Amino acid sequence: MKIYVPGDAAAKALGADDVARAVVTEAAARGVEVTVVRNGSRGMIWLEPLVEVVTEYGRMGFGPMSVADVPALFGDIEAHPKALGLTEELPWMKRQTRLTFARVGVVDPLSLKDYELHHGLKGLRRAIAMEPAAIVQEVTDSGLRGRGGAGFPTGIKWKTVHDAQAPQKYIVCNADEGDSATFADRMLMEGDPFTLIEGMAIAGLAVGATKGYVYTRSEYPDAVSQMQKAIEVARAGGVLGTSVLGSGRAFDMEVRVGAGAYVCGEETSLLNSLEGKRGVVRAKPPLPALEGFMARPTVVNNVISLASVPVIMDRGAAFYKNFGMGRSHGTMALQIAGNVRFGGLFETAFGLSLGEIVDDIGGGTASGRPVKAVQVGGPLGAWFPRELFDTPFTYEDFAAKGGLIGHAGLTIADDTVDMLKMARFAMEFCAIESCGKCTPCRIGAVRGVETLDRIGGGDASGIPLLTDLCETMKSGSLCALGGFTPYPVMSALTHFPDDFTATHKEAAE
Amino acid sequence: MPLDEAAVLSRVNEILAEHNGMEGPLLPILHAIQESFGHVPQAALPVIAQHLTLSRAEVHGVMSFYHDFREQPAGRHVLKLCRAEACQSMGADRMAEHAQRRFGIEWHETTKDGAVTLEPVFCLGLCACAPAAMVDGRLVGRLDEARIDALAEELR
Ligand SMILES: Cc1cc2nc3c(=O)[nH]c(=O)nc-3n(C[C@H](O)[C@H](O)[C@H](O)COP(=O)(O)O)c2cc1C
Ligand code: SF4
Ligand code: FES
Ligand code: FES
Numbered sequence: 001m002k003i004y005v006p007g008d009a010a011a012k013a014l015g016a017d018d019v020a021r022a023v024v025t026e027a028a029a030r031g032v033e034v035t036v037v038r039n040g041s042r043g044m045i046w047l048e049p050l051v052e053v054v055t056e057y058g059r060m061g062f063g064p065m066s067v068a069d070v071p072a073l074f075g076d077i078e079a080h081p082k083a084l085g086l087t088e089e090l091p092w093m094k095r096q097t098r099l100t101f102a103r104v105g106v107v108d109p110l111s112l113k114d115y116e117l118h119h120g121l122k123g124l125r126r127a128i129a130m131e132p133a134a135i136v137q138e139v140t141d142s143g144l145r146g147r148g149g150a151g152f153p154t155g156i157k158w159k160t161v162h163d164a165q166a167p168q169k170y171i172v173c174n175a176d177e178g179d180s181a182t183f184a185d186r187m188l189m190e191g192d193p194f195t196l197i198e199g200m201a202i203a204g205l206a207v208g209a210t211k212g213y214v215y216t217r218s219e220y221p222d223a224v225s226q227m228q229k230a231i232e233v234a235r236a237g238g239v240l241g242t243s244v245l246g247s248g249r250a251f252d253m254e255v256r257v258g259a260g261a262y263v264c265g266e267e268t269s270l271l272n273s274l275e276g277k278r279g280v281v282r283a284k285p286p287l288p289a290l291e292g293f294m295a296r297p298t299v300v301n302n303v304i305s306l307a308s309v310p311v312i313m314d315r316g317a318a319f320y321k322n323f324g325m326g327r328s329h330g331t332m333a334l335q336i337a338g339n340v341r342f343g344g345l346f347e348t349a350f351g352l353s354l355g356e357i358v359d360d361i362g363g364g365t366a367s368g369r370p371v372k373a374v375q376v377g378g379p380l381g382a383w384f385p386r387e388l389f390d391t392p393f394t395y396e397d398f399a400a401k402g403g404l405i406g407h408a409g410l411t412i413a414d415d416t417v418d419m420l421k422m423a424r425f426a427m428e429f430c431a432i433e434s435c436g437k438c439t440p441c442r443i444g445a446v447r448g449v450e451t452l453d454r455i456g457g458g459d460a461s462g463i464p465l466l467t468d469l470c471e472t473m474k475s476g477s478l479c480a481l482g483g484f485t486p487y488p489v490m491s492a493l494t495h496f497p498d499d500f501t502a503t504h505k506e507a508a509e
Numbered sequence: 510m511p512l513d514e515a516a517v518l519s520r521v522n523e524i525l526a527e528h529n530g531m532e533g534p535l536l537p538i539l540h541a542i543q544e545s546f547g548h549v550p551q552a553a554l555p556v557i558a559q560h561l562t563l564s565r566a567e568v569h570g571v572m573s574f575y576h577d578f579r580e581q582p583a584g585r586h587v588l589k590l591c592r593a594e595a596c597q598s599m600g601a602d603r604m605a606e607h608a609q610r611r612f613g614i615e616w617h618e619t620t621k622d623g624a625v626t627l628e629p630v631f632c633l634g635l636c637a638c639a640p641a642a643m644v645d646g647r648l649v650g651r652l653d654e655a656r657i658d659a660l661a662e663e664l665r
Binding site: 009010012013014045046048177178179180181182183186187218219220221222223256257258259260261262273274275276277278279280293294335336337338339340343344345366375379409411412413414417422425429433 | 532533534535536537539540561570571574575576577578593594595596597598599630631632633634635636637638639641643646648649650651
C-alpha cells in the first residue's frame with residue numbers, strides 16, 4: 001500500500017505528523033506493508049491533513065484526517081467518513097492551471113527520480129543546449145514578471161546581468177516571504193524544492209553565474225531543512241556542482257537564513273543581510289543587477305519567479321505567455337487566507353475577478369459572516385471593499401484601483417473587523433520593521449500610530465493629519481516599506497470612513 | 510547558571526572555524542552561536558569581531574538589528590504567536606490576550622519559573638489555518654484558547 005501524508009508545514013501544524021505515525025503503527029498492527037510518502041500540500045489547507053491512498057483508479061483523498069480516522073483507511077475505503085474521491089477530480093483542483101505548482105503535493109519532494117518522472121529537468125536540459133542570450137530571450141518572451149511584488153520583467157533583469165562583465169556573478173533567490181497571507185514560496189520549497197533548484201541553475205547558465213543563494217526566513221524551519229536536503233540530493237545527482245548535468249558548466253548553491261527582519265525581503269536590504277551586515281536598504285543606483293551581492297552583478301528574484309522558469313523553458317515562452325490577461329502573463333499562485341472557508345493555494349491565470357476569488361473559490365468567510373474587506377498583497381497592500389470586487393486580478397487593474405497584487409496573498413476579514421485598528425496595525429508594523437534609514441518611515445510610522453489613536457479617541461482633526469502624513473511617507477521614503485504603508489492605511493480610511501468616526505466607536509461598544 | 514567563559518570561547522572558536530571561507534558569514538555564525546547557547550553571549554562578540562576584522566560595535570550593531578538574536582537566554586520554551594493580519598482576522602489578538610493572561614507575562618517576557626518566553630511573530634506561513642503559533646519550532650494551526658491552556662500545562 002502506498003499512502004501520501006503531507007509533510008508541508010501547514011499540514012504538520014494541523015496534525016499531519018501524528019497521522020503519519022498512526023498510519024505506520026496501524027499498518028504494522030495489521031501486518032500490512034505500507035510506504036508512506038511525505039509529499040507537499042495540494043494547497044487545500046481546509047482539508048489538511050489530506051491523506052491520499054494510491055488505488056487502481058488513482059490517488060484517493062481523505063481529509064481533514066485525524067488519528068482516529070486512520071484505522072478506517074485499512075477497511076472499505078470508499079465508505080470512509082472522510083473520503084473525498086480522487087484528489088485530481090476535486091473541483092478546486094480541476095479549476096486550476098498548475099504550471100509552477102504542477103508537482104507540489106504530487107511528487108515525493110526529495111526524490112530526483114520522481115521529479116524527472118514528472119517532467120523535471122527538461123527545462124534545464126533544453127537550456128544547456130542553448131546560448132545564454134537565447135535563454136534570456138526565452139524568459140523575456142514569456143512575459144514573466146517578478147512574483148515578489150514589484151512585477152519587474154524577469155528577462156530584462158537577467159539581460160542586465162548577462163551583459164555585465166565580472167569575474168563572479170550571483171543568483172540570489174528571495175525566499176524571505178514575510179507578507180501576511182503568503183505561503184507560496186514556503187509550499188514550493190517544502191513540496192517541490194528541485195523546481196527552485198532547476199530554475200536557479202537555468203538562471204545561472206543564462207547570466208553566467210556559478211553561485212546561488214536562497215535567502216529564507218528563520219520562521220520557516222521546515223522549508224530551510226527541506227531545501228538543504230534537496231540541494232544535497234541535487235549535488236549527488238549531478239544537477240548542481242562543477243558540471244551541471246554533464247554540461248561542463250558549474251552552478252552550486254546554498255541556503256541562508258534571515259533573523260526575523262521583515263525589511264530583509266527588500267532586495268538591497270537582503271543583500272546587506274546576506275553579506276552579514278545590518279539589513280539596511282541601499283539607495284539605487286547602483287542596481288543589484290550591476291552591483292549586488294559583494295558588489296558583483298546579481299540576479300535577485302523571488303522563489304516563484306525562479307520556479308516558473310523550468311516550465312517556461314520546457315514548454316516554451318509562447319505556451320506560458322498565452323495564459324493571463326493584458327500585460328499580466330502566465331499564472332499566479334493565489335494564497336487565499338485569513339477568515340475564509342476554503343483557504344489555501346490556488347494557481348490560475350491572471351484575470352479572475354477579486355469577487356470570484358473570494359466568494360467563489362474561497363467560499364466566503366470561515367465565520368459565516370459577510371466579507372467586509374480583503375487586503376491584497378500583504379502588509380503594504382490596500383484593503384478592498386466589496387464594491388471593488390469586480391477588479392480583475394492583474395498588476396495593472398489593481399494599481400488602477402489604488403492597490404497592488406504584491407506576492408498575491410489575500411487576507412479576508414469579516415464584518416467584525418475594525419478598519420481603524422487595521423490601519424493602526426499597518427503603521428505599527430512599519431514602525432517596528434523600519435530599517436531606520438529615512439525619517440518619513442522611521443518617525444512617520446510612529447506619528448501615524450499616535451494620530452490613529454487620536455482619531456480612535458474621537459478627534460476627527462487627526463484625519464487630515466493622517467492624510468498628510470501618508471503623503472509624506474509615500475513621497476519621502478526610500479523603499480516600499482515606508483512608501484507603501486500608506487496603501488493599507490488610506491484604503492481603510494477611504495473605503496471604510498465609518499470606522500474612523502467616534503459615533504461608530506460608541507455604537508460598537 | 511552563568512556560562513563558563515572559557516567554555517563559551519572554545520565553542521565560539523569552533524563555530525568560527527566551521528564558517529571559514531564562507532561569503533558573508535556573520536549571520537550564520539550568530540545563528541550557530543545562538544543555537545549552541547540559546548543566546549549570543551557578550552563574551553562572544555569581541556572574538557567574532559576580531560575573527561572577521563570588524564569592530565565590536567559593528568558586530569553588536571548587526572546583532573541588535575535582527576529581532577531573532579537574544580542577548581539574554583530565553584525560557585526553556587519559546588512560544589511564538591503570530592500577530593499578522595491573516596491571523597488577526599481569525600482572532601489572533603484574542604489569543605495573545607489569553608496567552609498573556611494564562612502565563613502572566615507580556616511580549617518578550619519569561620514566566621517566573623523560567624519555563625516559557627512569549628514572543629510575537631509576523632507570519633509563519635500558516636495563514637490559511639490561522640491563528641498560528643510556533644512552540645520551540647513545532648507549528649500549531651487553528652490555535653484556540655483550549656490549545657493555549659493545554660500548552661500551559663505541557664510546557665514546564
Ligand atoms: C519591505 C519590502 C519587503 C519585501 N519582501 C519581499 C519578499 O519577502 N520576497 C520577495 O520576493 N520580494 C520582496 N520584496 C520585493 C523585492 O525588493 C524585490 O522586488 C524582489 O525580490 C525582486 O524579485 P522578483 O522580480 O522576482 O519579484 C520586498 C520589498 C520591500 C520594499
Ligand atoms: S522606507 Fe523605511 S524601511 Fe525603507 S529604506 Fe526607508 S527607513 Fe528603511
Ligand atoms: S536617508 Fe538619512 S534620514 Fe533619510
Ligand atoms: S499571518 Fe499568521 S501565519 Fe501568516
